Amino acid sequence: MQFPESWLREFCNPPLSTEQLAETLTMAGLEVEELKPVAPPFSKIVVGEIKEAVQHPNADRLRVCQVDAGQGGALLNIVCGAPNARVGIRVPVALVGAELPPGDDGKPFLIKTGKLRGVESQGMLCSARELKLSEDHGGLLELAADAPIGEDIRKHLALDDTLFTLKLTPNLAHCLSVYGVARELAAITGAPLKTLDFPAVPAQHAQKLAVKISAPDLCGRFSGRIVRGVDPKAKTPQWMVDRLARCGQRSVTALVDISNYVMFELGRPSHIFDLDKIHGGLDVRWGQPGEQLKLLNGNTVTVDEKVGVIADDREVESLAGIMGGDATAVSDDTQNIYAEAAFWFPKAIAGRSRRFNFSTDAGHRFERGVDPGQTVEHLERITQLIIDICGGEAGPMDDVVAHLPKAEPVNLRVARAAKVIGMPLTQAQCADALTRLGLPLTQGDGVITVQPPSYRFDLTIEEDLIEEVVRLMGYNQLPTTPPLAPITAKIRAEAERSPFAVRRALASLGYQETINFSFVEARWEHELAGNPDPIKLLNPIASQMSVMRSSLLGSLLQVLKFNLDRRAERVRVFELGRVFLRDATAQNTDTTVAGFHQPMRVAGVAYGRNDGLQWGRKDAAVDFFDVKGDIEALLAPRKPSFEVGEHPAMHPGRSARVLLDGRGIGFVGELHPKWRQGYEFAQAPVLFELELDAVLQRAVPVFKTVSKHQAVERDIAVIVAERVSHAQLMAAIHTAPTQGLLRAATLFDVYRPKPAKAGEANTSSWLAADEKSLAVRLTLNSEEATLTEAEIESSVQAVLAQLARDVGARLRA
Incomplete structure (x- = not known):
């Protein structure tokens, strides 16, 4: 809520500076979100009157004005191009030496004597935009006809004021007005509060409008009166226009x-309402399915039995407590009006405007609670302003009461308040705080009973009164008390690393972290994650975020698409987050929900070049093996294995299942061609998704002596069937009986024959069409002695024999 400081000080004016006032309100629970001056700094701008305006001799759009700016009777010669520059109006005049607010370049604008098309100009006539008072630049800012000539414009327009913006919690509905804030300020500071008087406006005719409340659970009170003969074209007083602005x-x-x-x-x-547009009387009721109403904002809405309306004998005329209808809106032809002030139950208004995708100030207040006890008094205030500004004759007040909320007394135990607040309190202190708030109370032995006034909807339980006491005493008065509960640090096991270490490892591999919503499109779950029954949200924030994710890949592909649309060439992103799976075995605990498994996962996407821009080698697109290497680096020193696997989001022939200690922990592979086509990617991104719990595990380092003897390397080349995988080859090698001499085996070459052209013979007659040649380097060593040629040859032959048995390999001739 925004309002000017000067208006607040009219009701309550404590001896505090603006900054102190803001601090006081904030510390009492009324957070001051922003302080902003009404106008930027400027000087030497006064009220002036145009005495003469003639056409510029050398310019069609300029006028030469003689201006009285209160400078001792001498008129100023000022050249002006504003279309409304005319004799008799009073406008802001920037004198020579004046400093106008800074422009777009941030520099102040100084007024000097100069010539415009050969005519001297001794100042400048200003628009509201040039003074940074508004964006209106259609002409000069016209002031009131009685504005004192020569008076400083800051004083005349009360520009030395500050705008307060409060960020109020929903329970502070009684502070959604300037007087409500003043009432709180008076209680906090002890400064006097201006008493409001609502004298009854005498009735000058007997006409009433029939009103019926058919829904007492919607409207508890409906006050109204007819005012005849108003002038709808009357000009709003400038003071009211300024305060509203x-x-x-x-x-x-x-x-x-x-x-x-x-x-x-x-x-x-x-x-x-425009009285003459109302057919018969008014009926306050719930809507009927299919009824339509054109609102003041131009929207046409369809209501149902859960939305309150005000209707006449023919049609719906207004959305109850939210917005009036266009059919009965006042216009320039209005002569007779019906003014109403009603009490709407908060639960009957809450959420209704959001159903129609808009919100109003009225709905914001009614859904939090508006005082039902002063509808008549406030309507008297409205009536008097209407008569003072628009004229007219008021009729009798009509007050229909159906059902008003009854506030129950609330007890405050002083001992309980002291325990909750955490500091010693006396009954006198509690009673003083509640009395300053204007709350009627009675006192007993250690107990204070408060009867909440009609404007305090938030006072229903003892804790509400405790909050009021501590607010009035001041949160800054609370003692600093350390907690008494024992705190034991949770030590992470040595065989486990932190999620932060995983993030750091991926960042060192060139990936950047993203954070995405846990709710995603249902289509992603059905097609990308292969989840036919995702967990649906009861109240999604948007239609495209209707289910909980069971995979991180959809969000990462959306991030990739977002970056590529902005001409990013190389993208590597990852996310570490939670997924949501149905699991009937899951139980309710402090960290889990029954029926749902919520594991953490880590996923990444790589796209573009496999390396940054550099000169040492040719550019190549990132491929499966680049990301496979990143996964191996992430899991090191543990060594994962990879087997052919299928994932709904990945290419069926270019994806693999990641295994760790024989257990599947995730997948890695290229994006499926249909998704690549759907996203219009120029190349296939490579994705991976792993279980975080498995990634967090690490092997505890174990001491092992370094051999004193030199290692021996032997290269072997074997011919195997095309179907034999690298994993099968390595498994056979490491299971060979080498008497513990084999230290490592590395595949360093793969050879496949080129397809023979038509009419040509196959040059690789030693390889069949479905065979390939694999070259492996074996590293042998012993802790005890230097290896002999016999031991080396025995180990090599044992490896070859094992390869022949397990994968059908034969030594390449």
Whole structure:
């Protein structure tokens, strides 16, 4: 909520500076989110009157004005190009030496004597935009006809003021008005609060409008009166226009402005109907399915039995507590009006405007609670303003009461308050705080009973009163008390690393972390994750975020698409987050929910070049083996294995299942061609997704002596069938009976014959069409002695024999 400081100080004016006032409100729970001056700094700008305006001799769009700026009777010669520069109006005049607000370049604008098309100009006539008061640049800022000539414009327009923006919690509905904030300020500081008086406006005719409340659970009270013979074209007083503008509300018409003004002043939303457009009487009821209403904002909405309406004998005329209808809106032809001030139950208004995708100040207040006890008094205030500004004759007040909320007394135990607040308290201190808030109370032995006033919807339980006591005493008065609970640090096992270490490892591999929503498109779950029954949200924040994710890949592909659309050439991103799976065995604990398994996973996407821009080698696109190497580096020193696997998001022939100690922990592979085509990727991104728990595990380092004897390397080349995988080859080698001499085996060459051209013979007659040649380097060593040729040959032959048995390999001739 926004309002000017000067308006607040009219009701309560404590001896505090602006900054102290903001700090006081914030520390009492009314957070001041922003302080902003009404106008930027400028100087030497005064009220002036144009005495003469003639055409510039050398320019069609310029006029030469003689301006009285209160400079001892001498008129200033000022050249002006504004279309409304004319004799008799009073406008802001920037004198020579004046400093205007900074422009777009941030530099102040200094006014000097100069010539415009050969005519001397001794100053400048200003628009509201040039003074940074508004964006209106259609002409000069016209001031009131009685504005004192020569008076500083800052004083005349009260520009030395500050705009307060409060960020209020939902329970502070009684502070959604300037007077409500002043009431709190008076209680906090002890400064006197201006007492409001609402004298009854005498009735000058007996006409009433029949009103019926058919839904007492919607509307508890409906007050209204007829005012005849108003002038809808009356001009809103400038003081009211200025205050509304400083509350963030533009001026519309006098009748609408009056309604808005009282809402900001007293927190009372109201509505003014064109009486002559109402057919018969008014019925306050719930809507009927299919009924339609064109609103003041131009939207046409369809209501149902869960939305409150005000209807006449023919049709719906207004959305209850939210917005009026266009059919009965006041216009320039309005002569007779019906002004209403009602009490709507908060539960009957809450959430209704959001169903129609808009919100209003009235709905914001009514769904939090508006005082039902002063509808008549506030309507008297509205009526008096209407008569003062628009004229007219008021009729009798009509107050229909159906059902008002009854506030139950609330007890405050002083001992309980002291325990909750955490500091010693006396009954006198508690009673003083509650009395300053204007709460009626009675006292007993250690117990204070409060009867909440009609404007305090938030006082229902003992904790509410405890909060009021501590607010009035001051949160800064609370003692600093260390917690008494024992705190034991949770030591991570040595065989486990932290998620931060995983993030750091991936960052060192060139990946950048992203954080995405846990709710995603249902299509992603069905097609990308292969999840036919995702967990649906009861109240999604958007239609495209309707289910909980069971995979991180969909979010990462969206991030990739977002970056590529902005011409990123090389993208490597990862996410470490939670996924959500159905699991009937899951039980309720402090970290789990029954029926749902919520494991953590780590996933990544690589796209573009496999290396950054450099000169040492030719550019190559990232492929499966680049990301496979990243996974091996991430899991090191543990060594994963890879086997052919299928994943709904990955290419069926270019993806693999990641195994660790024989257990599957995830997948890696290229994006499926249909998804690549759907996202319009120029090349196939490579993805991986792993279980975080498995990634966090690491082998504890074990001491092992370094051999004193030199290792021996032997290369062998074997011919195997095309179907034999690298994993099968290595498994056979490491199971060979080498008497513990084999230290490592590395595949360093793969040879496949080139397909023979038509009419040519196959040059690789030693290889069949379905065979390939694999070259492996064996590293042999012993802890005891230097290896002999016999031991080396025995180990090599044992490896060859094992390869022949397990994978059908034969030594290449």
